[in-house]
Amino acid sequence: MMGPALVADGLVKRFGARAAVKDISFQVPKGSIYGVLGPNGAGKSTTLRMIVGVLRPTQGRIELLGGPISRETLRRVGYLPEERGLYRSMSARGAIAYLARLKGTRAGQAFKRADQLLKDHGLGKVRGKRIKTLSKGMAQKVQVLGAIAHAPDFIIFDEPFSGLDPVNQRALEETIRAQAAAGATVLFSTHVMEHAERLCDRILLIAQGARAFEGTVSEALALAPSAALLETEGGFDLAAALTPKGFNVSYEGEEHGNKRWRARLENGKGSRQLLQACVEAGAPLSLFEPTRASLHEAFVAVVGDKMMPSTTT
Numbered sequence: 001m002m003g004p005a006l007v008a009d010g011l012v013k014r015f016g017a018r019a020a021v022k023d024i025s026f027q028v029p030k031g032s033i034y035g036v037l038g039p040n041g042a043g044k045s046t047t048l049r050m051i052v053g054v055l056r057p058t059q060g061r062i063e064l065l066g067g068p069i070s071r072e073t074l075r076r077v078g079y080l081p082e083e084r085g086l087y088r089s090m091s092a093r094g095a096i097a098y099l100a101r102l103k104g105t106r107a108g109q110a111f112k113r114a115d116q117l118l119k120d121h122g123l124g125k126v127r128g129k130r131i132k133t134l135s136k137g138m139a140q141k142v143q144v145l146g147a148i149a150h151a152p153d154f155i156i157f158d159e160p161f162s163g164l165d166p167v168n169q170r171a172l173e174e175t176i177r178a179q180a181a182a183g184a185t186v187l188f189s190t191h192v193m194e195h196a197e198r199l200c201d202r203i204l205l206i207a208q209g210a211r212a213f214e215g216t217v218s219e220a221l222a223l224a225p226s227a228a229l230l231e232t233e234g235g236f237d238l239a240a241a242l243t244p245k246g247f248n249v250s251y252e253g254e255e256h257g258n259k260r261w262r263a264r265l266e267n268g269k270g271s272r273q274l275l276q277a278c279v280e281a282g283a284p285l286s287l288f289e290p291t292r293a294s295l296h297e298a299f300v301a302v303v304g305d306k307m308m309p310s311t312t313t
Contacts, residue, residue, distance in 0.1 A: 005030045005185040011060035020046045022209045033180050035196035036189040038206040044189040045082045052079050078152035088132035092142045099146035117145040157188035193295040207303040224293035224301045225266035231258040231287035241281040
């Protein structure tokens with residue numbers, strides 16, 4: 001297949017008088033890892049549900065794997081919905097095989113694939129255990145494996161990291177990387193910026209149902225002002241000293257008995273100008289460390305603090 005794996009053009013979804021998604025357009029390159037980001041209620045899940053045919057757009061066009069959404073096209077898609085759910089009386093092995101068979105995989109191959117996935121992901125010992133006996137996080141891992149059991153060309157995960165502990169979040173990141181390395185296209189939504197920063201080739205930020213940004217992670221990071229971390233000895237007030245010189249400096253508490261500060265580098269002022277201003281002010285510096293902007297800071301720069309999610313699950 002040539003061209004993008006997904007084209008979404010002018011998507012609008014209304015529920016009565018309320019517009020949940022407002023004229024969103026983006027393309028997902030084949031073989032990429034693509035993130036749809038934004039706070040809870042921004043319209044991420046509604047957008048993904050339109051892509052997999054669960055919801056019909058009020059307006060707009062979707063082209064999936066080179067053509068319109070169809071039953072045959074959706075057989076090539078793996079989908080983890082935001083609302084988790086497996087048949088609780090099924091075994092882990094049976095649940096994965098069942099989801100694979102729904103996508104057209106033959107029974108023997110489906111069970112073979114389930115066994116291999118469970119083994120590869122450290123779940124071989126629970127292959128025969130019923131879903132209702134598993135922890136919430138373990139059951140979620142089983143459902144993730146069910147979404148990829150039929151070796152889909154396009155994988156869509158809706159908030160896949162929600163409910164997982166940090167160890168299992170890292171394991172899921174490795175699963176996503178492995179699927180992309182094997183040639184699949186992966187699209188996932190999240191409200192946690194760190195996952196997208198580590199994984200994504202491109203990202204879409206949705207705020208209040210509308211597209212706020214689309215592009216590479218590097219392009220997003222360039223939107224945020226860079227900063228520097230500084231520490232001063234004694235009771236020196238760095239903010240008071242540098243604010244008249246045009247620097248935005250905030251106090252961040254104490255570290256090893258020294259005061260810690262963060263200075264934003266903006267309005268054409270870089271780290272060299274900041275250091276010179278500190279010297280001129282006689283600041284007793286014990287640390288001066290320019291820092292890279294985070295994806296969360298970039299999105300705050302785009303949409304503001306009130307509309308952005310937290311940075312942790």
